[in-house]
Amino acid sequence: xLIDSEYLPLVGSINRIISLxxxxxxxxxxxxxxxxxxxxxxxxxxxGVDTLVTADHExxxxxxxxxxxxxxxxxxx
Numbered sequence: 001x002l003i004d005s006e007y008l009p010l011v012g013s014i015n016r017i018i019s020l021x022x023x024x025x026x027x028x029x030x031x032x033x034x035x036x037x038x039x040x041x042x043x044x045x046x047x048g049v050d051t052l053v054t055a056d057h058e059x060x061x062x063x064x065x066x067x068x069x070x071x072x073x074x075x076x077x
Contacts (some may be wrong), residue, residue, distance in 0.1 A: 021036050051073075
């Protein structure tokens, strides 16, 4: 389930999406809300979502991570 929680040392029990955003933050260097969008998109792949569409060019930083998680990135102008 997307609303499941997991335990992180020093943090405790937190939502799985937030946990993933924290884990990827050191590599992607995106703003907080962008990290949450990327984490949520990667999690939605489990139910068939395969594309993230955005007008924010900063998401290019996450393209490799998204691709590794089955998500195509489309940046619109």
